Amino acid sequence: MRLAYVIVFLIGMAAILSDHLASPSIGRAVSPQDFAGACAPCGAPCPSKK
Amino acid sequence: MTTVTAPAFEPVAARRDWLFVAAAVLATALMVALVLIDDQPASAALLVLGFGLGAAFLKAEFSFTASWRRFLVRGEAGGLLAILLLIAITAVFVVPVAASWPHYGGSIAPIGASLIIGSFVFGIGMQLANACGSGTLYTVGGGSGRMLLALAFFIIGSVLGSISLPTFLNLGGLDPVLASDYFGPWGGLAVTLVSIGIAALGVFAVARGRGGGTVPRRGFLIGAFVIAALMVGVFFAGGHPWSVTFGYTVWGAKLASLAGFDLSRFEFWQWAGPKHALSDSLLGDTASLTNLGMIFGAMAAAAFSAPFARGPWPPVRSLLAAALGGLLMGWGARLGFGCNIGAFVGGVASGSLHGWIWFIAALGGCTIGIKLRPWFGLAVE
Numbered sequence: 488m489r490l491a492y493v494i495v496f497l498i499g500m501a502a503i504l505s506d507h508l509a510s511p512s513i514g515r516a517v518s519p520q521d522f523a524g525a526c527a528p529c530g531a532p533c534p535s536k537k
Numbered sequence: 538m539t540t541v542t543a544p545a546f547e548p549v550a551a552r553r554d555w556l557f558v559a560a561a562v563l564a565t566a567l568m569v570a571l572v573l574i575d576d577q578p579a580s581a582a583l584l585v586l587g588f589g590l591g592a593a594f595l596k597a598e599f600s601f602t603a604s605w606r607r608f609l610v611r612g613e614a615g616g617l618l619a620i621l622l623l624i625a626i627t628a629v630f631v632v633p634v635a636a637s638w639p640h641y642g643g644s645i646a647p648i649g650a651s652l653i654i655g656s657f658v659f660g661i662g663m664q665l666a667n668a669c670g671s672g673t674l675y676t677v678g679g680g681s682g683r684m685l686l687a688l689a690f691f692i693i694g695s696v697l698g699s700i701s702l703p704t705f706l707n708l709g710g711l712d713p714v715l716a717s718d719y720f721g722p723w724g725g726l727a728v729t730l731v732s733i734g735i736a737a738l739g740v741f742a743v744a745r746g747r748g749g750g751t752v753p754r755r756g757f758l759i760g761a762f763v764i765a766a767l768m769v770g771v772f773f774a775g776g777h778p779w780s781v782t783f784g785y786t787v788w789g790a791k792l793a794s795l796a797g798f799d800l801s802r803f804e805f806w807q808w809a810g811p812k813h814a815l816s817d818s819l820l821g822d823t824a825s826l827t828n829l830g831m832i833f834g835a836m837a838a839a840a841f842s843a844p845f846a847r848g849p850w851p852p853v854r855s856l857l858a859a860a861l862g863g864l865l866m867g868w869g870a871r872l873g874f875g876c877n878i879g880a881f882v883g884g885v886a887s888g889s890l891h892g893w894i895w896f897i898a899a900l901g902g903c904t905i906g907i908k909l910r911p912w913f914g915l916a917v918e
Contacts (some may be wrong), residue, residue, distance in 0.1 A: 488682040489846045495685060499566055499615065503819055503829070507571055509870045510818035511804075516572075516580040518777050519810020520642055526713060527646040527874045528780045528824075528883070530810025532758060534647050534710045 552648060557840035561678075580826055582774040586695070587642040587830020590767050590779075592838040594831070596674040597760020598825040601669045601877040603904050610918050612747025614740045618755035619761040621740070621884075625733045626765035627886040630770055632726040635887060636717035643717075643887025646874035648894060649710020651702065655873025656880065656895040658865050660902020663877075664910060666691075666862025669849050670781035670876030674828055678835025680846035686856055687863035688785075694867020695782060696789035696800075699811070702871050703804040716888030729888040736893075765888040768882070778887060780879030782870035784824035787814045789867075824879075858913035862906075873899070 519530025526533035565588050572580035592667025593599070604616025635643040646652060663669045665772040666674050666687040715734075717725030731789055744751045753761070771779040790800050794815070800806045806815060819825045839845055850856070870876050873895055875883065881899070910917055 488679070488848060488850060489712060491682055491685065491845045492680065496560060500567075501864060501885075503568070503666075504571075504827065507818040507820050510756065510821070511816070513819070514575075514581060515577060516775065516823045516826055517810075517813065518775065518780065518820050519783060519808070519814065520645075520777050522809035525808075525810055528644055528777070528879050529702070529783050529786065529805075529871065530698075531647065531719045531805075531874070533704070533712045534649065535712050 540890070546731050552843050553838035554843070554845040557845040558837050561770045561837035561840065562691030563660045565830060565833045568820060571723025572826075580820060581769060583823060583826035584771045586767050586774060587827035588834035588837070589680050589830075590671075590764060590771075590827065591675050591831035591834025591836070593760055593763045593767060594671060594754060595835040595838045596678050597763070599754050599757060599760040600672055602667055604671055605900065606664060606907055606918065608740065608744070608749070609900070609904055609907060611892025612744045612749030612790065614744035614749055614751045615753035616757060617740050618737055618751060619757050621733050621737045622758075623761040623765045623768075624763070625730055625880050626727065627768050627772070627778070627887065628733065630731045631720040631778055632752045632888045633715055634728050634772070636722035636725060641772075642775050643715065643886060643889055644780065644875070644879060644882065644883030644892070645713035645714060645889045646880065646891040647706070647710045647835075648710040648891050649706070651705035651710065651872045652891055652894055653898045654705065655698070655869045655871065656826075656898040657869070657874065657902040658835045658867030659710075660693075660899035660904075661906040661909070662862040662867075662869055662902075664862070664903050665897070665915075666866060666915065667915065668787075668880075669866065670870060671831070671878045673866075674781065674831045675835040678832040678847070678871040680836070680837040681906055682848075682852050683856060683859045684903040689857040690860045690863030691782075691867040691870075692789040692792075692866040695871055696867075697864075698868040699786050699800075699805040700803050701868065704822055706873050714890035725888045732814065732893065733885065761879045773826055775827075777823065778879070778883035779827060780824050780865070780875055780876050780883060781828060782876050782879060783822070784822060784828040786871060787822055787825060788810075790815050791819070792832065794913060810887070814851070824840060852914055854914040858915055859909070869902075877887045
């Protein structure tokens with residue numbers, strides 16, 4: 488189990504770093520709720536707007 | 538012939554697993570440095586608050602899943618009452634601030650079939666996996682290989698849920714119902730606290746009627762206060778109540794994209810928020826920041842007190858339950874707009890009706906999940 492953790496840790500950190508460095512320069516951290524029309528934490532629209 | 542016997546009491550320092558303590562602290566420090574380079578102190582705060590949440594959840598053994606199960610099986614209400622206290626403390630800050638200050642908002646969600654079906658399925662999954670969204674994070678961080686598997690399937694289920702969600706939303710529903718929209722910031726808070734009080738009285742009455750206890754254990758109660766304080770911190774740093782499962786969805790979507798799947802053709806990933814999250818850095822997503830901090834906080838706390846991840850793998854049937862539970866939670870969380878944290882705690886603490894509906898439907902799902910546990914060799918209690 489310990490070996491599994493070491494592997495997941497190394498792959499996970501490599502993925503986070505490469506994703507961060509390959510992504511556009513980030514501004515403020517956001518949630519999908521910050522976007523106009525979002526009606527849920529995942530950014531789903533309101534039923535009345537669909 | 539000589540016999541070597543292990544000392545009866547091993548010094549605490551000897552049991553510390555410095556490799557994993559250092560790995561957790563350094564990983565968090567590295568991510569904090571990366572967001573500070575981009576001049577994002579709020580992101581750094583979310584990572585650090587997540588780290589604190591991971592340590593607090595692990596040390597208090599703060600489990601929504603076990604608390605709900607004890608209530609349903611034995612009428613034992615101490616844990617559930619402590620959870621309601623946590624929500625009440627959080628609501629004191631979230632309801633008035635979200636209703637009054639720009640750039641702050643509560644956790645809201647539409648009310649309809651998607652919410653009910655999703656939270657019910659989530660309830661089944663959380664009893665099979667033996668953890669919910671936050672529980673998965675801190676047990677993964679705490680060294681449970683079984684929960685590593687649950688997390689992997691949670692992520693898969695969450696991506697599948699993102700593809701399913703628009704279809705279920707088309708079944709219809711109501712726009713979010715928020716107490717502060719009807720009663721103002723302070724009236725909304727009063728209504729929210731009264732609703733929590735009524736729920737607590739109901740839980741108390743059921744426990745008394747079934748002969749169950751109503752006093753949470755001391756560590757759990759302290760955990761409720763500490764976690765509430767950290768959740769308020771997450772709210773002020775991120776602008777919204779803490780949420781967990783959207784982070785899983787983004788992680789899964791990024792991995793799927795890496796594997797060549799084009800998710801952008803699905804409606805969910807055309808909505809502004811998910812579309813932005815898929816193209817931006819993980820460290821630009823509030824849920825991912827707290828999730829990562831929480832995993833490493835729990836890892837540091839666990840490795841500081843005992844050798845890390847030294848236990849054997851559980852039986853295959855238990856692993857199957859973890860995988861199935863994770864899958865159901867992931868799919869259910871997307872349809873139900875979150876987990877215990879984002880939908881129940883965040884929703885109720887925001888004065889949003891969907892939080893209570895989520896709770897009732899998930900409690901129903903838990904009763905099914907508890908009945909299924911023996912099939913996988915898991916104890917009912």
